[in-house]
Amino acid sequence: MLERHYIFPGVIELNVQARRRLGVNIYLIDGGSEYALIDVGFLDELPEVLELIRQMDFSLSACKMILATHADVDHTQGLARAREVLKCKVATHPKSVGPLQDGDEVMTYARIDAQNIHIPMPRCKVDLMIDEGDVMTIGDQTLEVWSTPGHTAGQLSFRRGPLLFSGDNIFRDGCVGVIDAHHGSNLVDFIASLRRIRDCDAEFLLPSHGPIFRKDNALLDATIARLESYTHMADFGTCVVDWPLLDQWEDELATGKLML
Numbered sequence: 001m002l003e004r005h006y007i008f009p010g011v012i013e014l015n016v017q018a019r020r021r022l023g024v025n026i027y028l029i030d031g032g033s034e035y036a037l038i039d040v041g042f043l044d045e046l047p048e049v050l051e052l053i054r055q056m057d058f059s060l061s062a063c064k065m066i067l068a069t070h071a072d073v074d075h076t077q078g079l080a081r082a083r084e085v086l087k088c089k090v091a092t093h094p095k096s097v098g099p100l101q102d103g104d105e106v107m108t109y110a111r112i113d114a115q116n117i118h119i120p121m122p123r124c125k126v127d128l129m130i131d132e133g134d135v136m137t138i139g140d141q142t143l144e145v146w147s148t149p150g151h152t153a154g155q156l157s158f159r160r161g162p163l164l165f166s167g168d169n170i171f172r173d174g175c176v177g178v179i180d181a182h183h184g185s186n187l188v189d190f191i192a193s194l195r196r197i198r199d200c201d202a203e204f205l206l207p208s209h210g211p212i213f214r215k216d217n218a219l220l221d222a223t224i225a226r227l228e229s230y231t232h233m234a235d236f237g238t239c240v241v242d243w244p245l246l247d248q249w250e251d252e253l254a255t256g257k258l259m260l
């Protein structure tokens, strides 16, 4: 048996528990009589993830549900298999249901033809749709469901007292989950989600990638300002709100003078 390493009461993160990087962050919410997992990661890592859970003396049958933060392949490729082995429910936001149940390779980032990335994306049945304001009870633990769209339309976060399981909204270095129109990113929604995180009174952010960190509003402000600048930059293609250069150019064209 492996000694359980709780980061916070009732919270184990499996990369931290394994003391090495398995892939995305996988949180185990220990409610005493039962537990839940937030994400499961890639299929290749799943046997090790399940073994780790067993070694910590959790019964596989005590897993109440897997909460999928969003549908991206790196978080969900192992979901169908995990659901089968753990015989538990899979819960996610309504907007992640289509990509997961259809095994949508584009929406889940499993297929990027231009980079020759083709990752199998097994279809996974979703048992439960969860959305803003829902409260999930896992034994003696409760998680409040937050809809925090932006990275993807169905991106979820979960609040438990001073902790916010913040998904791909922001990481410790101020980076955010990838912004890509093909998988439903929306910059304006993203900024709103980040503002909500900044303005909430959670003390710790437990992201879906990389280290857990103390919520830092200066970091959030800098990230929000960066994303606000993106909304006016051609760099982000169809995700942008406007491109001021073209308005300027229109004015310049009307004068008939080249501004050289």
Ligand SMILES: [Zn+2]
Residues within 6 Å of the ligand: 024, 072, 074, 075, 168, 177, 208, 209
């Ligand atoms: Zn991610």
